[in-house]
Amino acid sequence: MATISIEYSNPLATQKDLAWGVESINRTSPESDQVASSLLEEMAAATGLPSFVWIPCRRYWKSETSLPTWLTLSPALVDRFLYANGSTLVDLGPSIRFLGFPVTLPTGEVAILGSVAREGAASAPAEWILAATDAGWSQAELTQFVDSLLCIPRPTLERLCALAGRHFSSMRTVDRLDDELQQLTSQIEYTFEEISLLHSLTQRLQLSRSPLELANHCLARLHSLIPAAGNAIWMQVDHDRHHFSVEGHLPLDEFQLARLTSRFEEHDWSRPLVKNNLAKTLLGADFPGLQNFILVPIGEAPFRRGWIVSCNLSDDKEYGSVEASLLGSIGTILGTHLRNIELYREHQSLVISFVRSLVQTLDAKDPYTRGHSERVALIARRLGQELRLPADDLEDIYMSSMLHDIGKIGVDDRILRKPDQLTPEEFRAIQQHPMIGYRILKQLKNLQHILPGVRSHHEAFNGKGYPDCLKGEEIPLMARIIAVADSYDAMCSDRPYRKGMPLERLEEIFRRGSGLQWDPNVIDAYFAAREDISEICRAYSPTGADLLAELPIETMARRFL
Ligand SMILES: [Fe+2]
Ligand SMILES: [Fe+2]
Structure with missing residues (x-):
């Protein structure tokens, strides 16, 4: 044959x-x-x-x-x-x-x-x-x-x-x-989707975005890339708060997930944990319904803040390096974001402590004007609202008002506390406080944007103020607003050498000084908000700089960090 x-x-x-x-x-x-x-x-x-x-x-x-x-x-x-x-x-x-x-x-x-x-x-x-x-x-x-x-x-x-x-x-x-072309095409499509997801995630990493919002965004898009029965994210977002977001049908509840992660404490978490073919294994017996899964940490130890888990890949497929790599990237990005938020909070706390210390120092130096800075801050913010300024600007005005007289730290106590009329020389010493405050705060990078209010709150609209003799709109708006609030509180409040001025008289002075001492628009804003401002002063209680702590983290992060 x-x-x-x-x-x-x-x-x-x-x-x-x-x-x-x-x-x-x-x-x-x-x-x-x-x-x-x-x-x-x-x-x-x-x-x-x-x-x-x-x-x-x-x-x-x-x-x-x-x-x-x-x-x-x-x-x-x-x-x-x-x-x-x-x-x-x-x-x-x-x-x-x-x-x-x-x-x-x-x-x-x-x-x-x-x-x-x-x-x-x-x-x-x-x-x-x-x-x-x-x-x-x-x-x-x-x-x-x-x-x-x-x-x-x-x-x-x-x-x-x-x-x-x-x-x-x-x-x-x-x-x-x-076949190769089809594989390549689907690979390119997958890679595009993957990059698109990671890109959209990084675009959302502003501090104003809550971690929960980011987690839900990831889960919503994850299913098209990892078609699993269930994907979930568990995150510790605060000392006493956590989120557990689930997409699809996860065969694990929160408690079981904690049990699963504790089972792999010894795993090298610099790489994702991938487990396939769990049927007829001890792990499968302990977690019924779990056929395969990928587990990745959010953040690296010691800053691990949660877990991402994907369970039971569709069509009996097995998890591989592609899914592990994508989830690993998401875990790293979310972990970094959570860590950044923590750092911002720590920084925020430092800034608040610093401002609080400065205000307390000033109050201790000049007890007769205690509470002045806080009242000016509240009034100036209300004037800013009346002028329809955005929220960010209102918070800047508030913070600048809190520190507007901080330069008085550098003025002789005897002059500050003097109950009698000041001599010209003493008055010149007092007039140094805007520049002293400016020089103190100028050293602080995070407070640069509030400096105009500190330096120029004694400028007059007609150019006869100090320290720079600025005129009209040359004076920063922040300072023009603080000037009205400052004058209001100074004239209204009792001082050791005089009683507070009656409101009618004060308002007469405002009317006469509009366009001369003060910006007429800000004076108009005062008269539009006069009842609110009276109420602010009536209701004021010296809570100290704790008011600062009420500023939302978004504001602090945006304005001071
Ligand atoms: Fe002042
Ligand atoms: Fe003042």
């Missing part, structure tokens, strides 16, 4: 393909059957011969109707085709010939694609006689079938075999390239 093997640079099946074929025993696959059928049609069209396809590992046989149902390949023939490197011509008896190729189907199964021909007056080989007899065929029927086979001389059949081999080799190459 002569055999011709034709070599190809790109063989149709590799040893790896064959191994997959062995693994897929007993597997049924409509997809493979469909591909096998189309290959059969292709083979018949390419060779013009009655053709068949044979999937040995699950004994799937399909042939053209011109071939009898008993015609299959013996194990010996199967081996000849499977282990041939490319297309093969196999003689069966003296003049019956098979030509065939191993091909790998989508399931990984290896099939043999072949055709049958004869040369000259052929007689049926012994194995056909046995098979036909078993199938109830008569000798005449078998002879008729053999005679019906196309008669093709060996050289022609060899060329046909070679051409068909090349044809299928090319088809395989095209299919492979097509």
